[in-house]
Amino acid sequence: MSAGSSYPRLSPFKTGLACRCPCCGRGRIFSxxxxxxxxxxxxxxxxxxxxxxxxxAVFIILFMGALVVGxxxxxxxxxxxxxxxxxxxxxxxxxxxxxxxxxxxxxxxVALQYRHKAGEGGGRLG
Numbered sequence: 237m238s239a240g241s242s243y244p245r246l247s248p249f250k251t252g253l254a255c256r257c258p259c260c261g262r263g264r265i266f267s268x269x270x271x272x273x274x275x276x277x278x279x280x281x282x283x284x285x286x287x288x289x290x291x292x293a294v295f296i297i298l299f300m301g302a303l304v305v306g307x308x309x310x311x312x313x314x315x316x317x318x319x320x321x322x323x324x325x326x327x328x329x330x331x332x333x334x335x336x337x338x339x340x341x342x343x344x345x346v347a348l349q350y351r352h353k354a355g356e357g358g359g360r361l362g
Contacts, residue, residue: 248351252344257281258351265346270338272346281350288345296337300330 246261257263263278265286274284304326311317311325348354 248347292341
């Protein structure tokens with residue numbers, strides 16, 4: 237019996253955003269800030285081969301870029317502040333926003349890999 241057959245099929249977006257195991261939905265998938273745990277502590281799912289690669293970073297760059305450019309254009313149109321104000325506003329927003337989004341986006345990518353049984357090099361997981 238595989239690990240996925242005794243557990244209900246969970247939404248990869250819910251489990252990914254919560255940074256929980258894509259199989260059982262209860263165990264934590266991270267052992268560090270961005271390091272994937274070897275196994276789920278609850279169901280024992282082998283997470284050692286999971287690797288989201290650069291996918292989360294690409295999506296965060298696109299999301300944060302669109303958000304910050306839109307907000308910067310609005311602030312410039314409404315208030316016309318000096319350029320140093322833009323630097324003070326958007327630099328920390330980009331840094332903090334990117335760091336806060338990295339874990340959930342990586343969790344979603346790992347959960348989607350599990351859901352679609354995609355492994356590194358075309359292997360099958362789960």
